[in-house]
Amino acid sequence: MGSIRSVPKYRIHYVGLVLPGIVPYIRSHILELKHEGYMPKKRGSAEVWKNPFIIGHLAEGEGFADREKEVARICTALRDQASRVLVYGDRRVGKSSALRVAAEQVRAGGVPVAVVDLANATSAEAAAQRVLAAVQKEVGRRWSDLLLKAVGKLKGTVTVAPSVAPDGTLSLAFSVTPATEPSGKVKQFIEVLDAIESELDGRGVELGLGLDEFQRLRQWCGEEIDWPLKAMFERHRRIGYVLAGSEKSLIEQMLENKKAGLWKVVDILPMGPMPDRELADWLLERSNATGLELSPDAAIAVIRIAGPRTRDVVQLARAVWDRTRSIGSAGPEDVVETMDLLVVEQAALHQKLWLRLHDVALKVLLLLATDPKAEVTGAGTLSKHNLGPKTTVHRVLKDLVEGEVLVEGVEGGFLFDDPFFRRWVQLNVLQDVGREAPPLLNTWEQHRL
Numbered sequence: 156m157g158s159i160r161s162v163p164k165y166r167i168h169y170v171g172l173v174l175p176g177i178v179p180y181i182r183s184h185i186l187e188l189k190h191e192g193y194m195p196k197k198r199g200s201a202e203v204w205k206n207p208f209i210i211g212h213l214a215e216g217e218g219f220a221d222r223e224k225e226v227a228r229i230c231t232a233l234r235d236q237a238s239r240v241l242v243y244g245d246r247r248v249g250k251s252s253a254l255r256v257a258a259e260q261v262r263a264g265g266v267p268v269a270v271v272d273l274a275n276a277t278s279a280e281a282a283a284q285r286v287l288a289a290v291q292k293e294v295g296r297r298w299s300d301l302l303l304k305a306v307g308k309l310k311g312t313v314t315v316a317p318s319v320a321p322d323g324t325l326s327l328a329f330s331v332t333p334a335t336e337p338s339g340k341v342k343q344f345i346e347v348l349d350a351i352e353s354e355l356d357g358r359g360v361e362l363g364l365g366l367d368e369f370q371r372l373r374q375w376c377g378e379e380i381d382w383p384l385k386a387m388f389e390r391h392r393r394i395g396y397v398l399a400g401s402e403k404s405l406i407e408q409m410l411e412n413k414k415a416g417l418w419k420v421v422d423i424l425p426m427g428p429m430p431d432r433e434l435a436d437w438l439l440e441r442s443n444a445t446g447l448e449l450s451p452d453a454a455i456a457v458i459r460i461a462g463p464r465t466r467d468v469v470q471l472a473r474a475v476w477d478r479t480r481s482i483g484s485a486g487p488e489d490v491v492e493t494m495d496l497l498v499v500e501q502a503a504l505h506q507k508l509w510l511r512l513h514d515v516a517l518k519v520l521l522l523l524a525t526d527p528k529a530e531v532t533g534a535g536t537l538s539k540h541n542l543g544p545k546t547t548v549h550r551v552l553k554d555l556v557e558g559e560v561l562v563e564g565v566e567g568g569f570l571f572d573d574p575f576f577r578r579w580v581q582l583n584v585l586q587d588v589g590r591e592a593p594p595l596l597n598t599w600e601q602h603r604l
């Protein structure tokens with residue numbers, strides 16, 4: 156999702172206090188003047204600075220905030236071939252970014268680390284191919300024949316062909332023959348890693364390996380993957396594994412499998428929301444370093460309005476930066492305005508989702524958009540909101556959670572997964588039940604950091 160267009164803005168505090176309605180009017184006129192080139196651009200204008208809040212790719216460098224403890228733990232696991240760590244948490248909190256940053260740190264210390272993202276892989280053999288390609292990319296220069304020899308051990312299930320990259324460098328393209336049975340898929344995947352382990356062992360060298368969204372293996376192979384995967388982790392001595400993933404139900408099944416529970420071999424590194432104070436400090440520091448004086452209250456407002464997922468916070472901060480950078484400062488009211496503009500910008504997406512939902516799901520979402528603490532399946536709620544039988548509502552809630560529209564709250568209840576979608580519902584649908592969209596800032600002030 157792109158950020159909103161950079162819109163220069165003028166701040167008139169006194170008028171804003173006395174006549175709030177006139178502010179947008181004056182602002183828009185000043186904006187027009189600026190756009191038409193009547194007003195001189197400030198020195199150090201937006202072109203000089205790059206937006207420090209990045210959402211298009213994984214966070215890295217100065218764009219990566221804190222997470223020191225988690226990164227240190229992942230580094231240790233990548234360096235230590237006796238330990239296996241599973242980074243486990245909600246969506247968009249920064250698991251993949253932390254894995255990437257840790258991998259960079261470990262590489263800088265001289266240990267090779269390959270990170271394989273299985274999120275977009277289409278099958279178990281594609282996953283095996285991705286592992287081979289990532290390891291080749293990481294160690295190909297250092298140990299040029301390692302992968303060729305490893306593939307040689309696989310007795311023809313993997314073929315390899317030299318390929319020339321667009322920049323003219325020579326690389327290897329691996330092709331894993333698809334297996335039909337789940338057991339065959341499992342065997343293939345494990346054999347690929349066994350072959351790499353065996354080659355590393357023969358040379359007395361080590362490798363860190365990150366498998367991001369590893370639980371997809373279970374989608375392709377079923378529970379047959381659990382035991383071989385666990386046995387492999389116990390067997391390997393040359394590969395330090397870090398697993399990461401978001402699909403809680405699948406991962407929990409893998410962890411809790413009675414005979415082959417992964418919990419016996421992996422340490423769990425829970426990845427929760429970043430502490431508000433650290434995130435706020437980082438927002439302030441990055442804004443100030445790029446010419447935008449974000450007020451501390453504005454930083455808090457970004458965190459309160461965007462919610463617990465780091466990506467949502469960074470997305471809102473990015474849009475605030477884009478809108479206010481040319482003015483040079485931003486307060487909480489800018490955050491509120493930006494949130495609503497961002498929601499308008501994404502409206503088509505949200506509308507599409509809304510139109511796809513079942514009637515009962517729409518009622519449930521309307522209810523939660525009005526009252527996040529609503530006890531949706533309580534007898535009083537069911538009849539007051541005409542939600543129908545409890546069993547249907549239970550099923551609808553389950554579907555909404557599986558579809559990542561809602562998440563179960565830590566203290567029970569259900570919350571919107573996406574704060575931008577929640578706001579869209581508030582702005583566009585609440586009117587149908589005679590309600591107005593609640594102000595975004597009436598609660599955050601009670602929760603200052």
Ligand SMILES: Nc1ncnc2c1ncn2[C@@H]1O[C@H](COP(=O)(O)OP(=O)(O)OP(=O)(O)O)[C@@H](O)[C@H]1O
Nearest residue numbers: 209210212214219220246247248249250251252466
């Ligand atoms: N520590 C961080 N500092 C700054 N931005 C971050 C940080 N962690 C995450 N982000 C922001 O959140 C986005 C998503 O992060 P990332 O993909 O690492 O999360 P994830 O937990 O792996 O998500 P998913 O559950 O979708 O796999 C990043 O592109 C970045 O914008």
Ligand SMILES: [Mg+2]
Nearest residue numbers: 250251252367
């Ligand atoms: Mg991820």
